[in-house]
Amino acid sequence: MTLKLALQTLILTALCGVGGFAASFLHLPLPFMMGPLIISGLIATVFADKLPDDYRFPMKFRIVFMSLIGVMIGSRVHADLLPEIPSLLASLAVLSGFVFAAHGLNYVIFRHLGGYDRPTAFYSGTPGGLMESLAMGEEAGAxxxxxxxxxxxxxxxxISIVPIGLSLWHGAPVGSAGGLSLGSAETSLSALPVALAVGLTGLFIGTTIKLPAAQLTGPLIAAAIVTVLGLADLALPQWVINLSQVVIGTSLGMRFTGLKGRMMVVAAGLSLISVTVMLALGALCAVLLHRFTGAAFDVLMISFAPGGVTEMGLIALSLQANPALVTLHHVYRIILTVIEMAVIARIRPKDRL
Structure with a gap:
């Protein structure tokens, strides 16, 4: 990363950080991610002409902070969690059905309501596997x-709807909007180098063996191993968690650089319909599993919500749900979606998707 790009990114991140503090003051859910996302999204779409030519948010910068989020989630894994793994079989089985049903419903929405061509509708409707969907969709002519x-x-x-919906469900602000903290204000800076070393080691191994969402799952697994074995205390101070969320939110909003006009409005409307349908389906699955297994509804709801792995892990943390169990569900959802895409693309010609 050049010095010029680094300076531009630091200025942008600082500006979006102000949006995080404003969102925190307004008691928005996940304020230090949502505030920067809103600010950077406005910059990318409304004030794109004010950005330097060909500016792109550096992903390597983002990955460092995603690794720290992975470490934070992994540090919540303790040995007493391991006996719960067999009880996950029911929810993972239901999640399998959810993936196929959600993709099918989304295809109908994008194909018949949105009027997209078959490949575009098929790969737009996947309930996970963002990068894989883009790569396979481009190859299929989407x-x-x-x-x-x-x-x-x-x-x-x-990530906008789920925290608000759960706040309405509980009848009061939940998670970070309700004053809960993701980190520890009393943690000293001495823990940060160890956490960063564990995160980067997990990132390297996860990328090497091609784990799904390796920038999160690699550090998560590494931190979980370190924590379960009692090798180190990986607790992170609150300001590090807030900064990580600011960077992630800023980078997400900048994905919309240069996008504007009717196409964007139509895409937003279709996304709202699609996500509403998937969340309704996920809520139905959560209700059924809650009745048969006794698992908490809100934890199940987060586990079925088709958002990004990092973002859903943050929501789980902010709600004091078990982030490791939630993340496991989302990693499984991504793996299953990628397998489903590959199988269907192989057995059906791209003009018949």
């Missing part, structure tokens, strides 16, 4: 600009 918008709108719509 409209990449539309596909990119729909996939990012899916994530942003989910």
């Amino acid at each position: 409209n990449l600009a539309v596909l990119t918008m729909q996939q990012f709108f899916r994530i942003i719509t989910v």
